[in-house]
Amino acid sequence: KAGVTQTPRYLIKTRGQQVTLSCSPISGHRSVSWYQQTPGQGLQFLFEYFSETQRNKGNFPGRFSGRQFSNSRSEMNVSTLELGDSALYLCASGGQAGTEAFFGQGTRLTVV
Amino acid sequence: QKEVEQDPGPLSVPEGAIVSLNCTYSNSAFQYFMWYRQYSRKGPELLMYTYSSGNKEDGRFTAQVDKSSKYISLFIRDSQPSDSATYLCAMSADKGGSEKLVFGKGTKLTVNP
Numbered sequence: 001k002a003g004v005t006q007t008p009r010y011l012i013k014t015r016g017q018q019v020t021l022s023c024s025p026i027s028g029h030r031s032v033s034w035y036q037q038t039p040g041q042g043l044q045f046l047f048e049y050f051s052e053t054q055r056n057k058g059n060f061p062g063r064f065s066g067r068q069f070s071n072s073r074s075e076m077n078v079s080t081l082e083l084g085d086s087a088l089y090l091c092a093s094g095g096q097a098g099t100e101a102f103f104g105q106g107t108r109l110t111v112v
Numbered sequence: 113q114k115e116v117e118q119d120p121g122p123l124s125v126p127e128g129a130i131v132s133l134n135c136t137y138s139n140s141a142f143q144y145f146m147w148y149r150q151y152s153r154k155g156p157e158l159l160m161y162t163y164s165s166g167n168k169e170d171g172r173f174t175a176q177v178d179k180s181s182k183y184i185s186l187f188i189r190d191s192q193p194s195d196s197a198t199y200l201c202a203m204s205a206d207k208g209g210s211e212k213l214v215f216g217k218g219t220k221l222t223v224n225p
Contacts, residue, residue, distance in 0.1 A: 042217035056212050103155035
């Protein structure tokens with residue numbers, strides 16, 4: 001069974017630009033969550049989608065948004081990038097039962 | 113007070129040692145407890161998943177949850193150099209998918225041959 005796939009693996013953007021990251025969950029999983037990981041703050045929850053609906057949202061500004069498609073693939077978008085947005089962005093997928101979350105390899109975003 | 117506290121280490125042990133990793137938490141609503149292992153430049157990998165209080169064993173790994181003390185532990189027996197990684201505890205109040213896990217900041221472990 002294929003794992004969680006995130007693309008691209010690495011990105012370099014300049015301040016003010018916007019970026020879109022993609023996540024394909026494990027086949028059959030309908031829940032996709034996004035997390036930001038930085039050395040200072042650790043892993044922080046961004047938002048979670050289930051069956052194309054945002055079900056939970058963390059404490060991030062509105063520049064961070066996401067969506068989920070009918071095939072459960074998800075994208076997250078960050079607009080007006082700031083230097084502080086440099087981080088590893090992780091996507092996790094989960095099944096309907098239980099809270100096991102399986103993570104992808106992440107997208108490392110560097111804002112310069 | 114942060115919801116989940118985890119000593120960042122670093123922790124350095126000789127090969128074969130027993131390793132003890134711990135997290136404390138403040139939210140009594142947490143019922144689901146997980147340990148993840150994260151190698152450098154990789155995503156977190158789920159190691160152990162437990163519900164409520166008690167012990168769970170999987171090979172060289174044992175997870176313990178003490179809800180009365182709001183304290184969870186991961187023990188690694190006969191540690192190997194391949195166990196060198198950052199270990200993250202995570203917990204959740206809700207069952208149902210991958211929604212809002214609250215993570216500790218991780219403990220960096222090095223097992224020396």
